[in-house]
Amino acid sequence: VTSIQIKILTAHFSLFLFSFSLFLVLSRFFLFISFSLSYFLLQTESENIKKNQLVLYIHNNKLTKKQHKVKQQKNNKTTAKNIAIIWRFQLVISRNLNNGGKELRCHRGERYRGTAGKVGNFVKAVMRKSKTKYTGCPFMINVKRDATSKKFCISVPLDDEKGMHNHAFVVNPEGQRQMSGLSDPSREIVRDMSSAQASPAVALAAIQKKHPVDNATIRQVYNYKANLRKESLEGRDVAGQLLHLATVSKYIVYTDVNPNTQALTHVFMSHPQAASLFRTYYWYVGIDSTYKTN
Numbered sequence: 001v002t003s004i005q006i007k008i009l010t011a012h013f014s015l016f017l018f019s020f021s022l023f024l025v026l027s028r029f030f031l032f033i034s035f036s037l038s039y040f041l042l043q044t045e046s047e048n049i050k051k052n053q054l055v056l057y058i059h060n061n062k063l064t065k066k067q068h069k070v071k072q073q074k075n076n077k078t079t080a081k082n083i084a085i086i087w088r089f090q091l092v093i094s095r096n097l098n099n100g101g102k103e104l105r106c107h108r109g110e111r112y113r114g115t116a117g118k119v120g121n122f123v124k125a126v127m128r129k130s131k132t133k134y135t136g137c138p139f140m141i142n143v144k145r146d147a148t149s150k151k152f153c154i155s156v157p158l159d160d161e162k163g164m165h166n167h168a169f170v171v172n173p174e175g176q177r178q179m180s181g182l183s184d185p186s187r188e189i190v191r192d193m194s195s196a197q198a199s200p201a202v203a204l205a206a207i208q209k210k211h212p213v214d215n216a217t218i219r220q221v222y223n224y225k226a227n228l229r230k231e232s233l234e235g236r237d238v239a240g241q242l243l244h245l246a247t248v249s250k251y252i253v254y255t256d257v258n259p260n261t262q263a264l265t266h267v268f269m270s271h272p273q274a275a276s277l278f279r280t281y282y283w284y285v286g287i288d289s290t291y292k293t294n
Contacts, residue, residue, distance in 0.1 A: 080104055080143055080154055088169040094140060101144030108167055109137035135167045182220055186211050190224050200225060239264060 081104075084091045090107040097103055140162050142155045156163050182190065186207045193203040200221040207216045233241050246253050246269050256266035270278075278284075 080141060088171070089139075089165065090170075091141070097142065097144050101142060103140060103142055105140040106137040106165060108133055108135045109139065137166050138162050139165050181214060182207070182216055182224055183211060183214050186214050186216060187224060190221055191228060194225055194228060239267075243267070 081091050091104040092107045094103040094105040094109075138161050144153065144155070145151065146153050189206050189210070190200075190203045193206065200218060204216060204218050204221050207214060207221070236244060243253060243255070250272055252270040252272065252275050254268040255264060257263060258265055
């Protein structure tokens with residue numbers, strides 16, 4: 001091997017080392033750029049989540065500050081509420097608009113208690129120790145009829161303050177009026193188990209096992225049982241229900257009313273067998289067994 005060939009090989013090897021070093025430097029540079037960009041996007045997304053920025057989806061289309069048509073005119077309000085439930089907040093009617101429209105606001109925007117603090121350019125409620133759920137949330141949307149197409153559409157106000165929430169979204173849906181409740185199959189379970197004299201806790205366990213998406217609570221089971229009891233009265237009050245059951249069971253019933261007010265004052269009831277025994281054995285002994293008469 002001549003000296004010229006050695007120099008050529010050395011030059012090729014040096015060029016290879018330089019190219020390889022340049023490749024490593026560029027790869028690390030692009031890796032750093034991609035990592036920085038990803039970190040920036042994650043931080044931006046995190047900030048958007050912290051600000052509770054509303055992103056609604058209707059038929060796989062984003063509802064931001066543009067209007068999107070709602071095909072079902074009768075279900076426009078229900079559609080908006082269902083979308084809000086997906087994003088863990090609730091909408092209620094604030095006021096009626098012209099042409100049958102509705103202004104829907106956040107369910108926590110009724111009144112405001114506490115002091116106000118700012119997060120960036122947005123006002124955030126700082127709640128004092130209170131059981132109230134209202135924070136004066138400014139978020140609202142409009143469900144109104146479009147002037148040209150005559151169809152109902154949902155619009156978000158262009159004001160950034162009205163398009164944002166000042167509170168955290170719902171984490172646990174249990175107990176939220178629009179997010180939890182007894183569905184028709186769950187009501188059927190409560191009705192059947194109430195007829196079988198089962199306790200509300202047992203009925204709740206059965207509902208949570210068969211229909212967990214209802215997010216039912218024990219209070220809802222108690223309330224529905226009270227409604228069933230009220231329906232069984234068929235409009236009668238407690239005294240009327242007592243007289244009704246006595247009449248259905250063929251009790252001997254005598255009543256006395258006030259002639260002026262027609263109010264029930266006295267009720268005498270006797271079981272038919274007890275009345276028959278009294279007619280047969282009309283001599284009896286009364287024993288007063290009151291405990292601790294002093």
